[in-house]
Each structure stands twice: as C-alpha cells, then as structure tokens.
Amino acid sequence: MPTVVIIGAQWGDEGKGKIVDFLTEKCDYVVRFQGGCNAGHTVVVDDEKYILHLIPSGILHKNKKCIIGNGVVLDPESLLKEIDTLIKKGVEIDNNLYIAKHCHLIMPYHIAIEEQSEKKKKIGTTKKGIGPCYTDKIARNGVRMIDLLYPEVLKNKIQANLEIINFLLKNLYNAETLDEQKIFSQYMDYAEKLKKYIDDVDIMINNAIDNGKNVLFEGAQGTLLDIDHGTYPYVTSSNTVAGGACTGAGVSPKKINKIIGIVKAYTTRVGEGPFPTEIKDELGEQIRQKGGEFGATTGRPRRCGWLDLVGLKHSARVNGFTGIAITKLDILDGIDKLKVCVGYKYGNTVLEEFPKELEILEKCTPIYEELPGWNESTKGIKDYDNLPDNAKKYLQFIEDSLKVKIQIISTGQKRDEIIIKEFPL
Known part of the structure; x- marks a missing residue:
C-alpha cells in the first residue's frame, strides 16, 4: 500500500488542500510535516468553505487519523481556535487528531x-x-x-x-x-x-506503514519557498520539499512510494521576492480576481504571473515527482493567448536552470513560448476527453516539458470538480 507525499511545486498556494482532501478518501492517515499557521489550505465541501492552517485537510473525512508531525511549529492559540471552529461545524476531532511530542x-x-x-x-x-x-x-x-x-x-x-x-x-x-x-x-x-492530543506519532506512522495502511504526507507552502532550495532569503523557515516529509514526520526515505507535485496552471507569489513571470497589467488583476488569489491566512493579494517551467523543472528535480496535479485550469478560460516561460534571459546569456543567486534571478527576464488559449469553459469538467482541444495541448506541453505525467486536473474549487487521468494511489 502506498505512502504518498504531496508537495507544492511553486511558491505555495497551489491548491494542495483540495488534492489532499480528495486523496484522503483512499487513505488511513494524513500527516502534516512542516510549517506553521502561516499556511492556509482551503477545501470546499458541499458549498461549505473550510480554511485549515495546522490541522491536516484529511480531518474533513470521517475516521481518518490526522497527525501534526514534529517538523511543524505549532501556535497553541491558533490550533485551539481551529479545533473550536471545526467542532462547531460538526467535524469530529477527538480520536482523529494527534500531535508529535517533539513538535x-x-x-x-x-x-x-x-x-x-x-x-x-x-x-x-x-x-x-x-x-x-x-x-x-x-x-x-x-x-x-x-x-x-x-x-x-x-x-x-x-x-x-x-x-x-x-x-x-x-x-x-x-x-x-x-x-x-x-x-x-x-x-x-x-x-x-x-494534552489529550499529544502522542508518539512517529511510532504511530511507522506502525501504520508497516501494517499496510495508506499514509498521505501533506506539505505547506511550496518548493520555491524552501529554506534551502527556494529564493532565499524570501522563503519560509522550513524544508518544504519532499525530503522534509522524512525529517518532519520521522520516517525513512525508503518508506516513501510516491511524490505528487501540485502545480497551479499559472503562477502566484505572496509577499516580497523575485518573480520573473509576474503579470503587472490588467490581465494580472483579472486572474487575481477570477482565481480568488488572496491569502487564506492573511488575505494579502497574491502576485499573479504566467506558468514558469524553469522553476517547475527545478522543483521536479529536487523533489523527484512521480506525478503532478494541475489546479485552477478553469481560471485560464477565455484568455486568447497563453504564455509559458521556457527559459530566462540574463544579460546576453540564456538560462535553462533556476539560478540560486538572488541577484541573478532579480535581473532575469522570461523567455516565453506562446500557446493558443480557449474560449470554452472548463469549470466542473470531470472527463479529460471533454476538455477543449487547446486546454489539452496546454496540459500536454507541461507534461512533455517536465517529463512527469499529469495525473490529476482540478477544474474548480469543489471537491468533485476534478479529472483523474491516472489515479496516483
């Protein structure tokens, strides 16, 4: 039975919460392995919106063991507010939530x-x-x-x-x-x-894996915010990459079977730091409004831009994605021409790899390949064959460029607005 790690492939806010929520149906345990209450995972169930900051998204399913691992930094006040909010909405917490002793x-x-x-x-x-x-x-x-x-x-x-x-x-x-x-x-x-939630969760997780249970590891933020592999110093303070699941939950890399990267169909970033593909005109604002690109935790407007394959190739390499999930495809409906960044220009040099020097990245300009958009609505489509031809070509371009299969496509906020090309578990 698989153990699966869910990782944000960009600067966070890729829609990990929905994918985790969807996959939890087939899982027994969901483990949050890093970050703190600066994360905001939004899940919509039956038109009810849930915003989770510390508790794994799997809590919205009955009888799932949800674990906050040792790699998380936990604000007790924030956690208690979250617990209280969920209980008021009828979510069962006791016997489903566990917190690492060494968190x-x-x-x-x-x-x-x-x-x-x-x-x-x-x-x-x-x-x-x-x-x-x-x-x-x-x-x-x-x-x-x-x-x-x-x-x-x-x-x-x-x-x-x-x-x-x-x-x-x-x-x-x-x-x-x-x-x-x-x-x-x-x-x-x-x-x-x-105190009733505190436990030796690393032992619990390893026993679950050894007994053939499905375990899902849920990350916060995204790869380009990783303390080591992101746009330092404009990063978070933990390891958001797949390796963080091992140190943040206490499991061996040998026990991880699959690693799924969550990729938004475009790119967003919150806060300061370089963002080569940022769209600074009316189209950027249009995408922000249509995509609801405002921080789930802070409400801060997210900066919006075109898909950046240079950054995504970096993410695919450091994480070792076995598959990817594309989210918010429907937000691109109605845009005549779509741009995809395939390289950076730095002075007279063309860069195909994501630079580690902030001073270089800040001066890079994107090299775009233009793809035709589509006017048909993709919202709520659940069958890949029903997608517009140009949407399929856009997805195929991403898959071919990253050399990683697209397994899931999200076509809306709701739990069931999703296409499964290849079930990852």
Whole structure:
C-alpha cells in the first residue's frame, strides 16, 4: 500500500488542500510535516468553505487519523481556535487528531520579535513567529509540545529565553517587554486543553506503514519557498520539499512510494521576492480576481504571473515527482493567448536552470513560448476527453516539458470538480 507525499511545486498556494482532501478518501492517515499557521489550505465541501492552517485537510473525512508531525511549529492559540471552529461545524476531532511530542511551540516572544524584525527589514513574513520559532529550535532553545506536561521544564525555558528576548525588545527595538508569569500561565491553560492530543506519532506512522495502511504526507507552502532550495532569503523557515516529509514526520526515505507535485496552471507569489513571470497589467488583476488569489491566512493579494517551467523543472528535480496535479485550469478560460516561460534571459546569456543567486534571478527576464488559449469553459469538467482541444495541448506541453505525467486536473474549487487521468494511489 502506498505512502504518498504531496508537495507544492511553486511558491505555495497551489491548491494542495483540495488534492489532499480528495486523496484522503483512499487513505488511513494524513500527516502534516512542516510549517506553521502561516499556511492556509482551503477545501470546499458541499458549498461549505473550510480554511485549515495546522490541522491536516484529511480531518474533513470521517475516521481518518490526522497527525501534526514534529517538523511543524505549532501556535497553541491558533490550533485551539481551529479545533473550536471545526467542532462547531460538526467535524469530529477527538480520536482523529494527534500531535508529535517533539513538535516545537510558537511562543508570544517569537511573534513579538518577528514583528519588530520585519519593521527593520521587510521580507514579507506573516508575522506569526514561524521563523523565530525555527531559530530557537536550531539553537536548541525551543519549547516542545511535551514540555507542556512538565511545568518546571516549561517555566525554566520561558525564563531563560525571555532574558534574551526582553533585552532585545527593550534595547534594540525600543518595544514593550513580555511578562514571564503571564506566558507560563497561558501555556499551562493550553496544556490542559491539548494534552489529550499529544502522542508518539512517529511510532504511530511507522506502525501504520508497516501494517499496510495508506499514509498521505501533506506539505505547506511550496518548493520555491524552501529554506534551502527556494529564493532565499524570501522563503519560509522550513524544508518544504519532499525530503522534509522524512525529517518532519520521522520516517525513512525508503518508506516513501510516491511524490505528487501540485502545480497551479499559472503562477502566484505572496509577499516580497523575485518573480520573473509576474503579470503587472490588467490581465494580472483579472486572474487575481477570477482565481480568488488572496491569502487564506492573511488575505494579502497574491502576485499573479504566467506558468514558469524553469522553476517547475527545478522543483521536479529536487523533489523527484512521480506525478503532478494541475489546479485552477478553469481560471485560464477565455484568455486568447497563453504564455509559458521556457527559459530566462540574463544579460546576453540564456538560462535553462533556476539560478540560486538572488541577484541573478532579480535581473532575469522570461523567455516565453506562446500557446493558443480557449474560449470554452472548463469549470466542473470531470472527463479529460471533454476538455477543449487547446486546454489539452496546454496540459500536454507541461507534461512533455517536465517529463512527469499529469495525473490529476482540478477544474474548480469543489471537491468533485476534478479529472483523474491516472489515479496516483
């Protein structure tokens, strides 16, 4: 039975939530392996919209084990709000949600320091403390989920970290300092509410795989936001690529069977950073409005552009996609001519590979191949044969360029607005 990793192939916001939700029907476990509440996965079920930030999208199916892995940085307040919202909508949480003991916690001082840091140098973070939490994790100063069950350990860690943080807030940023006792009491309250979800989830996941269960690993953000392989420093603070599923969930690479890349039919990006194929005229705004390209977490408008095959080839290589899913094909309906970036021009040089130097990428101009668009509506189509001929040619061009099979095509927001060319499980 397969273990499948779902990865965003661009700068995030590719529509991973819907694909995970769809595939969950055939899975037993869904594991979120990195990122924090800066992620926003939108799923529409029976005209009801669900926006999930930390809990795996599989929670919307009954009797699925949903796991938050150790690679996630977790904001307890955000998680509890999400749990409360889902319960009010009739979603079963207890006995379906598990959190890794060694998952790191976002603390109020992480949020405070990121807010101040972003004022000094803007890189487009969501100011939710994600980066500072990962910083403490790597510096071995982090607070972990299991610390909630050991009050003295928690108290000592808060005290030690606040000595440094409060010094920086006061002396570097001229900002208000934080109260140690207030934070401790707040997190003791979280401990009481969350302790029933804490477990040895890496053991649970490995046992599930060994017993032939279908396990789906769900990533947040996208490959071009990976801390190592993305457009650094305009990236997130975790490994969003397929390898992150192993470290973020505690499984061997030998146990991963398939890796599916989620590719939006065009390209979007939120926040700062280079974006070679960005469309800055009325068409870009038209795509934004039609595609609802506003952040599920922040509401920030997404920058919109043409499909970038240079970036996608980079994603296909570092992830090793066994298949891809194309989303939001219907948003391109009615555009006469579609452009696809097949290379970059940098000075007098043509680049076919995604440059690692930000200084080069910022000065690249896209080399486009133009493809005919289609006027017919693709919205809600569920059979590949019913797609317009030019839509098929567009998809075939992507498949041939990436040398990876397109297995799934999403033709709308709803759960059933989907084409299965080749079932990936």
